[in-house]
Amino acid sequence: MKHALITGITGQDGSYLAEFLLDKPDYVVHGLVRRASSFNRKRIDHITAGAQTHDRFHLHYADLSDASSLSTVVQKIKPDEIYNLGAQSHVRISFDQPIYTADTVGLGTLRLLEATRNLSQEKLVKFYQASSSEMFGSAPPPQGLETPFHPRSPYACAKLYAHWQTINYREAYNLFACTGILFNHESPRRGESFVTRKITLSAARIKEGLQDKLYLGNIEASRDWGFAGDYVRAMWMMLQQPKPDDYVIAMDETHTVREFLDIAFGMLDLDYKKYVEFDPKYMRPSEVDILHGDSSKTRRILGWKPEVDFKGLVKMMVEHDHELARREKHALAFPND
Numbered sequence: 001m002k003h004a005l006i007t008g009i010t011g012q013d014g015s016y017l018a019e020f021l022l023d024k025p026d027y028v029v030h031g032l033v034r035r036a037s038s039f040n041r042k043r044i045d046h047i048t049a050g051a052q053t054h055d056r057f058h059l060h061y062a063d064l065s066d067a068s069s070l071s072t073v074v075q076k077i078k079p080d081e082i083y084n085l086g087a088q089s090h091v092r093i094s095f096d097q098p099i100y101t102a103d104t105v106g107l108g109t110l111r112l113l114e115a116t117r118n119l120s121q122e123k124l125v126k127f128y129q130a131s132s133s134e135m136f137g138s139a140p141p142p143q144g145l146e147t148p149f150h151p152r153s154p155y156a157c158a159k160l161y162a163h164w165q166t167i168n169y170r171e172a173y174n175l176f177a178c179t180g181i182l183f184n185h186e187s188p189r190r191g192e193s194f195v196t197r198k199i200t201l202s203a204a205r206i207k208e209g210l211q212d213k214l215y216l217g218n219i220e221a222s223r224d225w226g227f228a229g230d231y232v233r234a235m236w237m238m239l240q241q242p243k244p245d246d247y248v249i250a251m252d253e254t255h256t257v258r259e260f261l262d263i264a265f266g267m268l269d270l271d272y273k274k275y276v277e278f279d280p281k282y283m284r285p286s287e288v289d290i291l292h293g294d295s296s297k298t299r300r301i302l303g304w305k306p307e308v309d310f311k312g313l314v315k316m317m318v319e320h321d322h323e324l325a326r327r328e329k330h331a332l333a334f335p336n337d
C-alpha cells in the first residue's frame with residue numbers, strides 16, 4: 001500500500017484529493033487536522049463515516065506552525081507522498097494577518113520540507129507544494145511557466161517563498177519535490193467567503209427570498225476559474241512522473257467577476273444588477289486585475305485536461321447552493337420537521 005499525507009485535508013482541495021486517492025485501492029490516506037473549539041470537518045465527514053474506506057483513512061493532530069508536531073507525524077507515518085495543501089488561503093485576510101500568513105504558508109512549508117528531508121534519508125518520499133497563480137500578481141497575461149512573478153499580497157509573497165524553498169530542496173537535497181502553480185479552482189465545497197461561492201450562495205438565497213442584497217468589492221477583476229476535482233487529479237499526476245518538476249494548471253481562459261455574476265444569477269432567472277451593491281470593505285490594498293493561465297506545456301507533459309468547463313462549474317455550484325437554500329427555507333417554515 002502507498003501512504004499519502006495531506007496537510008489541509010479539511011479544506012476544499014484536501015477533501016477532493018482524499019476522495020481521489022481513496023478511490024484507488026492501493027492508497028492509505030493520512031490527514032493533518034488542527035484542534036478547533038468546534039468541529040470543522042464537514043468536508044470529510046462522509047469519508048470518515050464511509051464503511052469501505054475508513055480503515056484506509058486516518059487523521060492526526062498537527063499544525064504547520066509547529067515543527068515538532070509535523071516531524072512527529074511524518075516519522076510515525078513515513079509517507080510515500082506528501083501533499084502540502086494547508087494554508088491561510090484567503091488573499092484579502094492576508095492583508096489583515098500578514099505575519100500569521102507568512103508563518104503558516106511560508107515557514108510552514110519549510111518546516112514540512114525539513115521533516116520530509118529527514119525522512120528522505122531513509123526512503124523515497126515525494127512532495128507536492130500547492131503553489132498559486134497569485135504569485136504572478138501583476139505580470140501581464142497569459143501567465144505560464146516562463147512568466148516572471150510579481151506578487152501583490154502577503155499571501156502571494158508567502159506562497160512565492162514556499163515555492164522557491166520547494167525548488168531549492170529539490171536542487172540542494174535531490175528531494176522529489178514538485179510545485180503545482182494552480183489558478184483559481186472552485187466547487188460546491190469552496191469556502192463561503194471566496195467570491196464564486198459567495199455569489200452562488202447569495203443568488204440562491206435571494207431566489208428563495210432569504211436575502212435581499214449581495215455586497216461585493218471589485219467585480220471587474222478577472223480570473224481563470226476551473227473545477228477543484230479536476231485540479232487535484234493533476235496534483236497526483238505530477239507525483240507519478242519519472243522526475244520532479246514545476247507545472248501550471250489552468251483552464252487557459254479568463255472571466256470577470258461580473259460575468260460570473262451574470263451567469264450565476266441568470267441560471268436562477270434573476271438579474272444580478274437589481275441585487276448587487278458595492279462595499280469598499282471587500283477591496284484589497286493592491287489587487288490582481290487579471291489572471292489568465294497558459295497550461296499548454298503542463299498539458300503536453302502530464303496529459304492532463306479538465307472535464308468540467310466554466311459554465312459547467314457555475315451550474316454545479318448554483319444547483320448545489322439552490323438545494324441548500326431550499327432546505328434552509330423549509331427548515332424555517334417547518335422547524336419541527
Ligand code: NAP
Binds near residue numbers: 034088089
Ligand atoms: P482552503 O479550503 O482554505 O483549506 C485550507 C486548509 O489548510 C484547511 O484544511 C485548513 O484547516 C488548513 N490550515 C490552515 N492553517 C493551517 C495550519 N496552520 N496548519 C495546518 N493546516 C492549516 O484551501 P483550498 O482552496 O483547499 O486550497 C488548498 C491549497 O491550495 C492552499 O494551500 C491554497 O493556498 C492553495 N491554492 C488554492 C487555490 C484555489 O483556487 N483554491 C489556487 C492555488 C493555490 P482548517 O479547516 O482547520 O482551517
Ligand code: F7E
Binds near residue numbers: 184221284
Ligand atoms: O477573489 C474579487 C477579488 O477571494 C477573486 C484563493 O483560493 O485563488 C483565490 O484567491 C476576485 C478578487 O479569490 C469580492 O478582489 C470582488 O479579484 O475569490 P477570491 P483570489 O483572491 O483570486 C488564488 C489562486 C489562491 O491561491 C487563493 O488561495 O474577486 N472580489 N468582491 C471579491 N472577492 C471576495 N473574496 N469577496 C468579495 O466580496
